[in-house]
């Protein structure tokens with residue numbers, strides 16, 4: 001109540017006829033100032049953010065890499081990681097290897113994937129049920145999937161040639177600032193492996209154009225999570241895609 005009484009004379013005093021125009025001027029100036037302040041804050045955040053994470057590329061699309069590996073400190077000491085003691089490796093790492101899988105196998109897998117996706121719908125054919133279904137969110141495979149101890153990815157298509165966007169990004173946080181994004185550019189036949197723990201948080205950039213194919217292959221040390229070793233049979237060794245697909 002007291003506040004209202006103070007404001008009323010203020011309006012009158014500022015000025016008879018011109019008072020409504022004066023108020024809207026003030027409002028416009030206020031809005032302008034707010035927009036300017038908002039823009040300035042966004043600009044400062046952008047600058048700080050880009051200063052805080054640099055980017056470096058571990059594997060460019062045009063490189064031919066043989067078993068390159070980059071050690072990373074394990075997020076947890078081996079003894080506290082749980083799971084099977086046989087899997088308590090004392091070191092954690094990332095690895096990229098081109099040419100490990102013969103290109104004819106890569107082509108075969110891609111054409112099988114194509115056939116399946118044409119029939120059942122690809123990434124556009126379904127709605128994400130959870131955030132885990134959206135590849136562009138930062139995640140830790142051990143947390144997302146539970147069973148993963150080692151993650152391997154076999155790429156079946158190539159960055160820039162077959163799609164844009166879609167680079168794989170390790171997100172290395174530094175408590176002293178200077179976070180670093182370490183990028184692997186997918187390339188048909190490239191295998192990228194890493195330990196699945198919190199030492200390797202990552203995301204995939206959203207695909208901007210084209211089609212990106214990646215096969216995620218998980219290794220577990222938990223016998224309860226493991227699937228039996230596949231046995232070669234007529235059906236699995238045949239190079240033909242089954243006719244009923």
Ligand SMILES: O=C(O)CCC(=O)C(=O)O
Pocket residue numbers: 135141153168202203204214216
């Ligand atoms: O497709 C990729 O490059 C990575 C996929 C991934 O992060 C995952 O399957 O957990």
Ligand SMILES: [Fe+2]
Pocket residue numbers: 139140141202
């Ligand atoms: Fe992942």
